[in-house]
Amino acid sequence: MTDAMGVATRALTGGADRLIVAYEAGNHLHRYGARVYADGRYEQFSTRRASEQPEWERYEPFGEQAIEAIAGAVDAALAARLPDHISAGDPPPPDAATAHVTLRDREIEIGNWPENAPAEIQRVLDAIAEQRERPPTRSTWELWSRGAVVALEVGCDVGNVAVLHALDDALFMSAVAPGEAPAGDDPPQGTPLVRVTFSGRGGDDVLSVFADGRRVERAAGGETSERRLGADQLAAVRRALAGTDWGALPSRLC
Amino acid sequence: MTTEPPAARETEAAPPVEQPEAAATPAAPLHAGIGNAAFGQMVAAGLVPGVPFGAGNATLARMLSGPRMLSREELPTPAELAEADAWAADGIRRGTDLTPGAPGAGLNNAPGGFDAEYDPATGELVVIMRCGVEFTDGISRAGVARPGLQNQLDRANAMPEPQRRARLAQFRWSEDKSDAERVAFKSGVETQIEAFWGGRHEFFLRKRGWSWLGATVRIDLQVADKEDVPDAHLTMRPVKVPADVSLGANVQPGQLENAQDQVMNLSSNLNASDNFLNHRVTFGVNSSAVVGAQATSLQQVIDTFKGAVQAGRPGVADTRSIQTPVVLTGHASATGSPEHNQILSEQRVDSVADFMSRNGFVNVETRVGGTGVGDIEAAGGERAEDRRVDIVVGSGGSQNTVAHEFGHAFGLGDEYANTPLVSSGLGRDTGTPQMGDDATHDTLVKQMVDAGGTPLAGAVCEPTDSIMSVGDVVRPQHYATFHASLTEITAQSPWALGPPTGRNDPLPGGAATETGPGDFPVPARGEGDPVAV
Numbered sequence: 001m002t003d004a005m006g007v008a009t010r011a012l013t014g015g016a017d018r019l020i021v022a023y024e025a026g027n028h029l030h031r032y033g034a035r036v037y038a039d040g041r042y043e044q045f046s047t048r049r050a051s052e053q054p055e056w057e058r059y060e061p062f063g064e065q066a067i068e069a070i071a072g073a074v075d076a077a078l079a080a081r082l083p084d085h086i087s088a089g090d091p092p093p094p095d096a097a098t099a100h101v102t103l104r105d106r107e108i109e110i111g112n113w114p115e116n117a118p119a120e121i122q123r124v125l126d127a128i129a130e131q132r133e134r135p136p137t138r139s140t141w142e143l144w145s146r147g148a149v150v151a152l153e154v155g156c157d158v159g160n161v162a163v164l165h166a167l168d169d170a171l172f173m174s175a176v177a178p179g180e181a182p183a184g185d186d187p188p189q190g191t192p193l194v195r196v197t198f199s200g201r202g203g204d205d206v207l208s209v210f211a212d213g214r215r216v217e218r219a220a221g222g223e224t225s226e227r228r229l230g231a232d233q234l235a236a237v238r239r240a241l242a243g244t245d246w247g248a249l250p251s252r253l254c
Numbered sequence: 255m256t257t258e259p260p261a262a263r264e265t266e267a268a269p270p271v272e273q274p275e276a277a278a279t280p281a282a283p284l285h286a287g288i289g290n291a292a293f294g295q296m297v298a299a300g301l302v303p304g305v306p307f308g309a310g311n312a313t314l315a316r317m318l319s320g321p322r323m324l325s326r327e328e329l330p331t332p333a334e335l336a337e338a339d340a341w342a343a344d345g346i347r348r349g350t351d352l353t354p355g356a357p358g359a360g361l362n363n364a365p366g367g368f369d370a371e372y373d374p375a376t377g378e379l380v381v382i383m384r385c386g387v388e389f390t391d392g393i394s395r396a397g398v399a400r401p402g403l404q405n406q407l408d409r410a411n412a413m414p415e416p417q418r419r420a421r422l423a424q425f426r427w428s429e430d431k432s433d434a435e436r437v438a439f440k441s442g443v444e445t446q447i448e449a450f451w452g453g454r455h456e457f458f459l460r461k462r463g464w465s466w467l468g469a470t471v472r473i474d475l476q477v478a479d480k481e482d483v484p485d486a487h488l489t490m491r492p493v494k495v496p497a498d499v500s501l502g503a504n505v506q507p508g509q510l511e512n513a514q515d516q517v518m519n520l521s522s523n524l525n526a527s528d529n530f531l532n533h534r535v536t537f538g539v540n541s542s543a544v545v546g547a548q549a550t551s552l553q554q555v556i557d558t559f560k561g562a563v564q565a566g567r568p569g570v571a572d573t574r575s576i577q578t579p580v581v582l583t584g585h586a587s588a589t590g591s592p593e594h595n596q597i598l599s600e601q602r603v604d605s606v607a608d609f610m611s612r613n614g615f616v617n618v619e620t621r622v623g624g625t626g627v628g629d630i631e632a633a634g635g636e637r638a639e640d641r642r643v644d645i646v647v648g649s650g651g652s653q654n655t656v657a658h659e660f661g662h663a664f665g666l667g668d669e670y671a672n673t674p675l676v677s678s679g680l681g682r683d684t685g686t687p688q689m690g691d692d693a694t695h696d697t698l699v700k701q702m703v704d705a706g707g708t709p710l711a712g713a714v715c716e717p718t719d720s721i722m723s724v725g726d727v728v729r730p731q732h733y734a735t736f737h738a739s740l741t742e743i744t745a746q747s748p749w750a751l752g753p754p755t756g757r758n759d760p761l762p763g764g765a766a767t768e769t770g771p772g773d774f775p776v777p778a779r780g781e782g783d784p785v786a787v
Contacts, residue, residue, distance in 0.1 A: 025401070028670065028677040028724070029528055029655055030502035032402045044405040048500050048528060059408050085683070091363045091694075092685025094662040095504035111684045114401045115506075129404060133397065134411040158419070159395040165429075172416075172423040177430040198415035207416050217416055232434075 018104075020067070021074050021124055024054070025099035025113045035102075036128065040067055066131035073127035074103050077120035088112040142195040143167075144187040145246040152246065156254040163244060163253065167194065170236035171209065181235035182242040186211040193237060209237055328760035334463025335757070341746075342374035342467060349743035351487070351513035354735040355665025358694035364505060366665020367487035367513030370739040377468040377754065379457070379740050383663065385443065385477040386486030389436060392425035392495045392522075399425075400493050402501055424496040427522075431479055435522070439492060440477040442524045443656065448473045450657045451664070454728040457740060460707055460750035465761055468754030471736050487514055488663050492522045500526060503655045505662035518659050527652040530558075530676060530717065530724040533645040535606055536638050540590070542601040544609045552609055552645075554674035559647050560615045562671075562690040562716040571616050572690060574699075574714040576729070578648040580615075582606050582624025587640035588632035599626030606643045648719025651726035661722045665735035667694030669723040671715040676724055687715035693722070698734035701741075705752030706763020 022035035032046040033054060040061035045054035062070065088096045088111025099113035101121055110116055117125075136157045141164065143150050154161055158168050170176060171194065187193060192208040203220030210216070213228045229237070353365035369382040392406070393399045399407040403425065410421040427436060452473040459467040480489060495501055501521040508515030520526075533555045535548045544552055559580065562572040571577055584599035584606075603624040611618040624643075632640040662668075670676050671689040680686035687693070693713035702710045710731060719725030721732060730751050741747050755762060 027502050027504065030402065030500050032405065034404065044408070046402065046405055046500070057405070059405075060412065087683055088685040092683075093504060093506050094364055094668050094685070095502070095659070096685035097502055097504065098680055098684040098686070109684070125401075125404075129399065129407075132404070132408055132411065137415045139415070157397065159397060165395065168419065169423065169426075169428060172419045173426070173428060174420075174424060175428070175434045177428060177433040179432075196416075200415055202414075205414050205416050219414060 019102060020071050020104060021128075022102040023099055023125075025097055027095050027097045029095070034128065036062065036067070036070055038067065038071075040064070062131055069131055070124070070127045073124045077118075077124050078103050078106060080118070080120045082108055082118055082120060084108055086110045086116050086118070088116065138199045140197045140199075141167075142192070142197075143241060143246045144185070144191065144193045145241060145244075147185065148247065149187070149191065150246040150249075151251065152249060153252040154254055155252065161253050163249065166243060167237070167240040170233065170240045171196070171207065176233050176236040178232045179235055179239060181238040185242075193241060209234075328462075330463035330465075330758060330760075334461075338459075338461075338464040338467060341464075345374070347372045347743045347745075349739060352739050352742065353511055353513045353665065354698070354738035354742070355667075355695060356510040357697060357738075358665070358667060359692070359697065363510070363667060363694040364507040364516070364662040364665055365510045365513070366663060366735050367508075367516050368664065368739075369487075370736075370743050372469060372740060372744050374467055377470060378472055379469040379736060380472045380474050381664070381736055381739070382474045382476065383488060384483050384486045385475055385488045385490050386480035386483035387436075387440060387477060387490045387492065388480045389427040389439075390491045390493045391427060392493045392499075392501075393422055395426060397422075400501075403493075403495070403499070406495075406499055421496075425494050427494045435494075436479075439522060439524065440479075443477045443490070444475045446524055446654075447475055447657065447660050450654070451660060451728065455730050455733050455751055456753055457733075457737065457749040458705075458752055458754040459746055460703065460705075460748050460761060461746075462761055464746075465755040465759065466757040469740055469749060471733065485514060487516065489517045491517060491519050493519070494522045497523055497525075499523075503659050505659050507662065516663055518663060520656055520659060524654075524656050526655045528655070528724070529650075529652040531647040531650045531652075531719055533647070534642045535602075535645065537602055537641040537643075539587070539636060539641065540598065541641075542598060542605040544605055549609070552606065553613055555645060555647075556610055556613050556615045558673040558675040558717050561617070561621075561718075562714045563616060565690070569614075569616060572714050572716075574696070574712040575616075575716060576648075576718040576720060576723075577617060577621055578718040578725075580610075580622045580624075580648075581646045581650075582622065583644040583646070584624065584626035585631060585640055585642050585644070586626075586629045587636050588629045588634045589636050590629075592628055595632075596626060596628035599628050602626065602641075602643045606645070648725055649727050651719065653721065653724055653726050657726070658721055661732065665695070665738075666722050666732060669693045669713060669715050669720055670717050673717055676717045689716055691715040695731070695734045698738050699731040702730065702734060702737050703748050703750045704730075704763075705750050707748070707750060707761070708763070710751075 018038040020036045020038055022033065024031060024033035026032055030048060031054070032044070034042070034044040036042050040063065042059045042062055043056040044059060045056050047054055084107070086109070088098070092112060096112040099110045099117070101108045101110060103124070110121070136155065139154045139158065141152045141154060143152070154164070158164050192210050195206065195208045198205045200220055205220050206218045208216045209229065213234045214226055215229050216224060216226045218224045348369070348371050350369045351367065352370055353367055355363065356365040367383070371380045371382065390400070392403050397407065406425065410418050413421060427433070452471055454471070456471065457469040458465050480486065493501055503518070503520040506517040506519070508517070535544060535552050537543070537548070559578060561575040561577055564570045564572050582603045584603035586595035586599045603626050607618060607622050607624065610622060615622065629640070668687055670687065671691065672678065672680050672686045673689060677686045682688055691714070693715055696712040696714070699710050699713045704710065713731045717724050719727045721728050737749055740749050752762060
């Protein structure tokens with residue numbers, strides 16, 4: 001629930017419904033917030049302006065350990081005896097955002113958010129974010145490189161593998177820098193330039209890009225979708241492939 | 255240097271001078287027949303016989319008003335003209351690292367930071383702002399979300415990996431400087447802001463013999479990657495988000511005397527906008543009563559847009575208040591006869607206006623107007639949405655977030671205020687102005703004069719359709735820091751609002767002119783104008 005100020009109000013009983021932490025932040029252009037309950041419930045909202053009532057949306061609940069970690073950060077912030085109000089500054093900057101943070105039964109107003117957020121509050125938000133981290137998806141990258149297919153295993157998130165960044169961007173970014181493709185070294189028909197197999201809980205998702213520009217996705221459930229890459233995007237894939245001697249890399253990148 | 259005429263002339267009994275153009279013009283009957291606005295457009299197009307292309311306000315006014323007498327004191331002397339000529343011949347005046355907003359006071363003071371050049375030969379003030387862009391990922395490659403984007407990260411994490419990667423990629427800038435999105439952002443800022451903020455108003459030097467010197471305003475943004483602009487006035491940190499994600503924006507103004515330490519936090523979406531100016535009230539079947547939740551809703555509109563009032567005088571508008579007009583359009587559903595629905599839609603307009611009048615809206619008689627349109631826009635059947643009054647405040651336009659933030663970068667403060675529909679419940683200590691507060695550029699605005707030499711009233715905080723409030727209108731007061739810069743770099747004053755006069759013209763606003771302040775043509779309010787009541 002919110003009052004006219006868009007500030008969280010609590011009509012909560014004890015026990016599992018107990019609020020551990022909530023925050024609402026923003027200015028007249030944009031507001032957002034999140035709240036976490038002792039029973040693991042996790043809700044967030046994002047709205048364009050303060051006068052709109054937040055539409056809290058439920059997300060995958062936290063497990064017991066996650067709640068313990070978040071509650072620990074909240075209790076540490078409470079122990080720091082932060083002031084009830086933290087000024088936006090003198091003078092406050094234009095269009096400064098303001099946050100109302102609730103730590104169990106304490107409310108703290110913070111002007112010029114997030115710049116003025118105390119470290120203890122930031123650690124609470126970090127704790128929430130850390131508990132939301134998705135376990136890495138293992139993937140296999142089969143790359144046409146210098147006349148042969150090179151297979152590379154990736155056991156961590158692709159974002160953590162620097163050598164794959166250019167190829168990752170070429171495959172997944174919607175806009176790429178224009179540029180020429182290196183001279184062709186195309187695989188035989190039916191062999192993709194790139195095939196990435198992501199091993200998820202529900203099965204494998206497979207993405208293939210062919211030399212003729214076809215980009216084919218086969219979902220774990222068997223559904224297949226196909227589209228054509230633009231010339232710039234296909235050229236970016238080719239440049240990313242040509243930019244590294246993939247065969248010289250260890251077969252497991254992480 | 256003095257602008258005063260020689261003392262002897264002040265006591266001289268000057269013989270009257272007849273204006274040469276006045277007697278012969280054939281334009282007056284045409285003007286009388288078609289009105290100011292159409293006449294002005296024809297003049298601009300060079301279509302009016304006997305009126306020179308580009309004729310100024312003063313010339314036109316004289317031509318339209320017929321023969322009249324001027325005293326010699328109103329006309330420039332050869333010495334004054336020679337002095338202005340000599341000054342103009344000295345060429346371009348420049349100022350670097352100006353912080354014209356620094357003298358402002360109160361909440362949210364932004365000094366601004368830019369260079370400026372004035373060229374007497376072209377009559378142009380160029381405001382030059384170098385902007386260095388630090389492209390900022392909304393969600394990093396390592397999976398860390400910027401404030402306000404955790405929900406987007408959580409949503410993406412629930413997707414299958416290929417879709418997740420594609421979604422998260424939309425929150426990242428390419429590392430390649432020639433990337434299309436990076437290039438488009440930089441050129442988009444230049445194009446959008448230069449067009450939005452430039453050319454809205456102009457100045458002339460309101461000194462006898464000098465008033466032919468004008469200053470149109472051109473904005474020259476030079477936007478490049480931050481590392482390529484070491485002396486940037488403004489650091490822009492666009493956070494990359496997809497078009498369907500909104501994110502706030504603000505300016506960190508830095509030190510008052512430092513023109514190169516401003517930081518603008520914004521989203522990558524240059525089209526991000528918000529509309530605060532369009533509202534509606536709905537009614538029961540065959541009813542024009544404003545009741546229940548609709549009354550609450552209308553009261554919020556009233557309390558937001560009623561306008562600032564004078565301290566201790568409720569109902570009396572602050573002299574600086576924009577007094578934004580409100581247009582009401584009444585509708586009826588398709589059931590019932592068209593005649594009855596027309597009457598009903600008009601009754602609904604009257605009912606809303608009456609409610610506003612009884613519940614605190616300031617100057618309803620002069621600000622609120624409207625009409626009923628019956629059921630002509632009804633979708634058919636008995637639909638609640640058809641039983642309504644649309645409420646359009648001022649221009650009704652959406653505010654482009656980046657355009658507003660650049661107002662701060664030019665040194666202007668906020669003009670909105672804590673009201674039910676804007677920053678509700680937030681106090682001054684959070685940086686939110688309150689209704690009736692001085693805008694930080696209030697003192698600069700008061701140093702501006704209109705074409706007739708009358709100082710502007712100032713700038714007050716209140717939700718309106720102004721760009722520094724919650725709308726999209728660039729008013730003369732929003733050129734306050736450009737005006738201050740022009741005054742500083744030319745060491746001349748007063749630069750008045752309006753177009754320059756002809757070289758030998760008297761100053762506008764005196765006995766010789768009939769037009770008021772502002773640019774010609776002054777639009778005539780026609781019959782049926784919905785603002786007029």
